[in-house]
Amino acid sequence: MVNGVRSTSARRPRVYTIRILPLVLALAVVRAALGVEMLGDITVEPTMVKGPATAPVTIVEFSDYQ
């Protein structure tokens, strides 16, 4: 308070930070969830993988169900 007038300028950065923090966290979660692993030029869909990412041998199989 300065001469009966409430100054908000000093609080603005803090309010901004509080507002943006959940957004940043949400974006990080979304990016992690949607993060697409790349193997050279090949995208890796996590549900279509068997075996650990640390395996020394990676086999990519291109196949046709029919």
Add this chain to the structure above:
Amino acid sequence: MLKEYGSRVRLIFKDLPLASHDLARPAHEAARCAGSLGRYWPYHDTLFANQPKFARADLLRYAAEVGLPGDKFAACLDARRFAPEVEADVEQARAIGVRGTPTFVVNGRLVAGALPVEDFRTLIDEALRDRR
């Protein structure tokens, strides 16, 4: 064979429905729908066990067999929700020179055609030696 190598081998499956197989693309899209509902590999195995019976009714029946919720699966399949992803796989295959199925890429080495198990074992063993 994957069981034999345990954590030393990772398998990544990529969709490559051939243009000459008119029922293949819906089957690939159906498998991805199954994946989005948490049952990719059981559905994948069911498709291979039942090829080439991939009419819509078949795809829905397989979904029920592997325990997928019928309404969600049907909605995904009918909306062709994963058509872009399947097409992206086809494009990637084309881009790296894959011409037919099956084609394997073993640690970056392109191997075309189905191989006898022994030949595949040799390929994996070579790749493991190269990594040491």
